[in-house]
Amino acid sequence: EVQLVESGGGLVQPGGSLRLSCAASGFTFSSYWMHWVRQAPGKGLVWVSRINSDGSRTNYADSVKGRFTISRDNAKNTLYLQMNSLRAEDTAVYYCARGVIRGYYFDYWGQGTLVTVSS
Amino acid sequence: QSALTQPASVSGSPGQSITISCTGSSSDVGSYNYVSWYQQHPGEAPKLMIYDVSNRPSGVSNRFSGSKSDNTASLTISGLQAEDEADYFCISYTSSSTYVFGTGTKVTVL
Numbered sequence: 001e002v003q004l005v006e007s008g009g010g011l012v013q014p015g016g017s018l019r020l021s022c023a024a025s026g027f028t029f030s031s032y033w034m035h036w037v038r039q040a041p042g043k044g045l046v047w048v049s050r051i052n053s054d055g056s057r058t059n060y061a062d063s064v065k066g067r068f069t070i071s072r073d074n075a076k077n078t079l080y081l082q083m084n085s086l087r088a089e090d091t092a093v094y095y096c097a098r099g100v101i102r103g104y105y106f107d108y109w110g111q112g113t114l115v116t117v118s119s
Numbered sequence: 120q121s122a123l124t125q126p127a128s129v130s131g132s133p134g135q136s137i138t139i140s141c142t143g144s145s146s147d148v149g150s151y152n153y154v155s156w157y158q159q160h161p162g163e164a165p166k167l168m169i170y171d172v173s174n175r176p177s178g179v180s181n182r183f184s185g186s187k188s189d190n191t192a193s194l195t196i197s198g199l200q201a202e203d204e205a206d207y208f209c210i211s212y213t214s215s216s217t218y219v220f221g222t223g224t225k226v227t228v229l
């Protein structure tokens with residue numbers, strides 16, 4: 001069974017940093033693109049970033065470019081999102097999602113981890 | 120990258136059909152057949168309903184269908200049921216090698 005479990009969320013002050021993790025199981029993690037998607041409270045979904053199967057290619061939404069870094073450890077079956085220079089508008093539930101092989105959509109999602117940026 | 124435009128809300132009676140539009144640009148929806156749709160119930164993770172404009176994953180009811188014309192994609196729910204009440208989001212791949220979601224639509228079953 002495919003499982004994605006996010007962790008690392010919490011309360012952080014503006015300007016601070018946080019690293020999210022997404023532990024994957026039930027599939028060959030190293031074969032898939034992985035994504036981060038966020039959702040502010042009561043708002044819509046926003047795509048944040050993606051990384052290819054071996055970690056050599058990444059893409060970011062303009063709103064996080066230069067502040068967030070996506071990475072992965074295929075030996076640990078874990079996806080990461082390093083978030084720096086956090087702003088109030090980064091407050092959201094952060095989901096990791098699996099991208100399908102040779103496709104452009106997400107077939108499995110985690111349950112999300114809440115990040116709150118506030119003083 | 121601006122969000123794709125969806126109506127904020129759509130409603131219908133049980134058994135009726137409704138259609139949700141998703142309007143983008145020539146840089147996203149208009150250029151690729153890589154539009155997918157997700158259903159999200161309160162407090163839950165999104166669930167894939169349609170991929171590549173009009174394909175349905177196994178396990179998704181055939182009451183859900185998708186289409187696209189120029190810069191606008193659409194999701195149609197036929198034979199509306201109470202369990203279809205949820206938020207629906209479209210998403211498209213873009214020419215910048217990124218993705219952009221729609222603004223989201225709340226479907227209400229009257």
